[in-house]
Amino acid sequence: MRIKENMKTKTEKDVEKTKDLKVLLDEKRVFKPSEEFTEQTNVKKWMDKHGIKSYDELLEKAKDLEWFWGTVANEVVEWFEPYNKVLDWNPPWVKWYIGAKYNIVHDALDKHVKTWRKNKVAYIFEGEPGDVRKLTYWDLYVEVNKLANALKSFGVCKGDRVGIYLPMIPELPIAMLACAKIGAIHSVVFSGFSATAFRERLNDCEAKVAITCDGFYRRGKVIPLKSMADDALREAPTVKHMIVYKRMTAGSELVPWNEERDHWWHEITKDQPRTCETEILDANDILYTSGTTGKPKGVIHAHGGYAVGTAHTLRWVFDLKPEDIWWCAADIGWVTGHSYIVYGPLILGVTSIIYEGAPDYPNPERWWSIIERYGVTVFYTSPTSIRLAMRFGEEWVKKHDLSSLRLLGSVGEPINPEAWIWYYTHIGGKRCQIMDTWWQTESGTFCISPLPITPLKPGSATKPLPGFTADVYDEDGNPIQNRGGNLVQPTPWPGMLRGLYKAPERFKEIYWSKYPNIYLAGDVARKDDDNYFWIQGRADGVLNTAGHRIGNSEVESALVSHEKVAEAAVIGEPHEVKGESILAFVVLKKGVEPNDELRSELREHVGKEIGKIARPDKIKFVTDVPKTRSGKIMRRVIRAKVLGLPVGDIATLSNPEAVEEIDKAI
Ligand code: WT7
Numbered sequence: 001m002r003i004k005e006n007m008k009t010k011t012e013k014d015v016e017k018t019k020d021l022k023v024l025l026d027e028k029r030v031f032k033p034s035e036e037f038t039e040q041t042n043v044k045k046w047m048d049k050h051g052i053k054s055y056d057e058l059l060e061k062a063k064d065l066e067w068f069w070g071t072v073a074n075e076v077v078e079w080f081e082p083y084n085k086v087l088d089w090n091p092p093w094v095k096w097y098i099g100a101k102y103n104i105v106h107d108a109l110d111k112h113v114k115t116w117r118k119n120k121v122a123y124i125f126e127g128e129p130g131d132v133r134k135l136t137y138w139d140l141y142v143e144v145n146k147l148a149n150a151l152k153s154f155g156v157c158k159g160d161r162v163g164i165y166l167p168m169i170p171e172l173p174i175a176m177l178a179c180a181k182i183g184a185i186h187s188v189v190f191s192g193f194s195a196t197a198f199r200e201r202l203n204d205c206e207a208k209v210a211i212t213c214d215g216f217y218r219r220g221k222v223i224p225l226k227s228m229a230d231d232a233l234r235e236a237p238t239v240k241h242m243i244v245y246k247r248m249t250a251g252s253e254l255v256p257w258n259e260e261r262d263h264w265w266h267e268i269t270k271d272q273p274r275t276c277e278t279e280i281l282d283a284n285d286i287l288y289t290s291g292t293t294g295k296p297k298g299v300i301h302a303h304g305g306y307a308v309g310t311a312h313t314l315r316w317v318f319d320l321k322p323e324d325i326w327w328c329a330a331d332i333g334w335v336t337g338h339s340y341i342v343y344g345p346l347i348l349g350v351t352s353i354i355y356e357g358a359p360d361y362p363n364p365e366r367w368w369s370i371i372e373r374y375g376v377t378v379f380y381t382s383p384t385s386i387r388l389a390m391r392f393g394e395e396w397v398k399k400h401d402l403s404s405l406r407l408l409g410s411v412g413e414p415i416n417p418e419a420w421i422w423y424y425t426h427i428g429g430k431r432c433q434i435m436d437t438w439w440q441t442e443s444g445t446f447c448i449s450p451l452p453i454t455p456l457k458p459g460s461a462t463k464p465l466p467g468f469t470a471d472v473y474d475e476d477g478n479p480i481q482n483r484g485g486n487l488v489q490p491t492p493w494p495g496m497l498r499g500l501y502k503a504p505e506r507f508k509e510i511y512w513s514k515y516p517n518i519y520l521a522g523d524v525a526r527k528d529d530d531n532y533f534w535i536q537g538r539a540d541g542v543l544n545t546a547g548h549r550i551g552n553s554e555v556e557s558a559l560v561s562h563e564k565v566a567e568a569a570v571i572g573e574p575h576e577v578k579g580e581s582i583l584a585f586v587v588l589k590k591g592v593e594p595n596d597e598l599r600s601e602l603r604e605h606v607g608k609e610i611g612k613i614a615r616p617d618k619i620k621f622v623t624d625v626p627k628t629r630s631g632k633i634m635r636r637v638i639r640a641k642v643l644g645l646p647v648g649d650i651a652t653l654s655n656p657e658a659v660e661e662i663d664k665a666i
Contacts, residue, residue, distance in 0.1 A: 027417050031424075031456040033433050038453045043316045055453055062466030069308065069467055069494055073097060076311040076347060077107050077304075080280050087492065091517040092508055093499075094492045096305035100283035104307045105181040108346035109144060110278055112137040117349045124325075124374055125170050128217040128357025129249070135170055137349070140177075143170075145276035146269040147178035147243075153268070154209055154241045158183030158279055159286075163207035163239070165198050165229055167191040167216035168356045171245045171265070172332045173342045175211045176288070180303075183279035186288045187298065190333030191216065191223070193611040195231035202236040204296035205289060205501060210236075211265075213245040214255045219358045222248060226255045233261070243268065289501045290335055290441055298501025299335075299441050309445035309495025310344035313465065317435050318378050318407055319452050320350050325404070327353040328380040329367065334548075335441040336411060339495070340380065344445075359385060364392035368400040379427070380409035380435075382547040386419045386427075387577045394426045402427060407452060409435040412547035413579045414535050420458035436461045438535050440521065441549075442511070444495030448533050460532045468493050472527045477515045480527070484536055487525040488518050541635065543572040545580045548613050552635060555616065558609035559584060562602055564592045569625040569633045570616065573642055584616035585625050585638065585662065594621035620665040624658040626650070638662055 038044055052058050062068040066086040083100035112118060118138045125133045162179045164186055166172040179186040187205045189198045202210060212229040215222045226244055233239055245265040246252050283304025290299055314320055326345055330336035345352045353374060359367050371379060408428050415436055424434055438448040438461035448470050450462040464470040472485040500507040514520045524536040538544055541552040552570045559568035567587040572580030588594055603615045626634040629652060640647045641662045650656055
């Protein structure tokens with residue numbers, strides 16, 4: 001057995017003692033991995049090879065970015081032609097592996113089918129109704145080639161954009177890889193997003209082709225994705241073809257069809273050759289764009305650096321070995337899935353789980369049953385899912401043998417120590433270290449995260465990984481300790497974003513204007529005496545609800561687009577399970593009656609405009625919302641009122657009486 005109890009009895013007592021611990025800042029416990037475990041990790045073996053004695057020495061050595069990222073790159077990827085320079089840093093612009101010829105699909109698929117991995121399972125797929133498919137690297141390779149050839153037959157060339165709107169089925173990675181193989185740029189839209197959101201993204205990137213499926217299964221129901229895509233395509237003039245995968249087991253023939261534009265996936269791929277040349281690209285050519293908020297913001301990532309970044313961080317942080325069964329339970333529609341279900345794991349040649357449905361369908365033991373049945377060894381999810389599981393109770397967990405697990409992970413928002421301890425105790429059986437990975441769509445890969453050799457403090461993402469730097473600055477750009485400030489990343493890393501699609505000025509403005517030449521992450525954080533980072537949440541107008549980032553203003557504008565709404569102010573309210581819930585204050589147009597019916601109508605309206613995840617949890621009708629003289633909604637004031645905190649300076653308000661209004665409504 002690779003791992004044993006890696007806990008000391010002292011910490012076990014601590015676990016009991018602090019059952020209702022809620023306050024992050026008071027967290028003092030330290031969880032150390034056992035020596036036996038440490039010895040066998042990928043990172044420790046690497047350190048031995050390079051004569052590095054300690055975690056601190058590793059962090060120090062890796063400050064030589066060219067040496068570190070040059071060494072690492074040659075271990076995880078195969079270039080068609082080698083680079084002549086590791087890094088070209090001209091902030092805010094960065095290039096990695098200059099001169100290298102490359103394609104990420106070579107590492108994700110082509111190289112494996114020439115080795116024993118050809119017959120290894122790449123994906124174990126479980127549909128919500130219980131159907132199972134196992135695809136080997138060879139199966140995946142063939143399917144990708146056939147689809148890539150079909151895309152070419154539609155005239156898709158290097159640099160063209162393809163919009164992908166698919167649920168968690170193997171065809172989603174297949175579609176992404178088919179695009180990458182021929183040098184096309186994919187823009188994946190989360191299948192939980194609405195038709196409007198899909199349309200905006202198609203138009204933003206001027207996609208030539210859209211890929212979707214007839215429908216899929218969620219909580220026992222069929223979600224009619226093709227009809228939603230049809231709706232999106234009504235006003236997406238650049239899209240000439242739509243490829244539709246047949247996922248539904250019945251009823252596909254009833255799906256509306258546009259003979260000229262729509263093509264069944266199985267029909268157009270049937271007679272395609274099983275091989276397809278992998279386009280030879282520059283390491284800095286664009287791989288994909290992806291947005292996180294309701295409004296498109298195309299974050300650009302490039303083939304070379306992104307490949308090195310995802311594969312390397314995954315092999316070190318989650319210590320993946322050939323025999324592991326890896327489950328990153330995120331959706332591929334978000335960056336977590338792009339990096340750690342598709343590209344990272346495939347480059348490393350590991351076996352991953354893809355599960356289509358809801359965690360609690362048909363009941364809350366579904367996830368634990370999947371871990372048991374497939375012998376999952378490393379499991380990665382979000383704090384909101386952990387809190388949901390806590391709420392269902394450990395009875396559901398106890399029904400299953402989770403002893404195959406050896407390492408756990410968390411991502412998406414700060415994990416409260418209470419959830420951390422529950423996860424550690426009930427899922428990890430007190431043997432698994434928890435990797436709390438801080439990163440963003442923009443960063444492409446983990447940035448601040450423990451390694452399995454790092455002593456952990458529950459609730460802290462610990463330190464920047466080797467080869468990364470981070471700091472906390474005050475408003476004037478001075479580094480600060482033990483106080484909340486702005487999280488920044490002073491040095492570049494291979495997976496970092498290369499810009500915003502068609503918006504270089506916005507790119508400079510959002511990330512690089514506050515502190516010259518320093519990347520501003522947009523999070524508030526604190527650095528403790530040991531230089532451990534405690535992420536506190538978003539500083540900008542962004543909500544973090546159930547692991548999704550949604551702009552406050554996005555929800556506000558969706559509300560205001562309803563004919564009966566005059567104004568809206570949206571804030572995040574701390575929520576036990578979701579992290580934040582969405583609370584909206586709505587001012588109705590003259591003569592409109594506020595009532596419950598309208599409340600649900602507005603919720604549905606936001607659902608339609610952005611997606612169900614953005615629907616306000618609560619709507620309060622008011623006659624005014626606090627605004628500055630320039631008309632900006634003062635969310636800070638509303639939030640303070642809701643949380644019962646001092647409202648602070650309201651001298652700039654044009655309508656101080658609106659604060660009373662908020663008071664009355666809550
Ligand atoms: C934002 C990025 C990166 C994958 C999923 C979200 C928050 C992410 C953590 C963490 C505290 C975290 C931050 C960040 N966040 N991971 N381990 N601890 N906060 O991607 O939608 O781009 O959101 O999620 O606020 O800025 P995203």
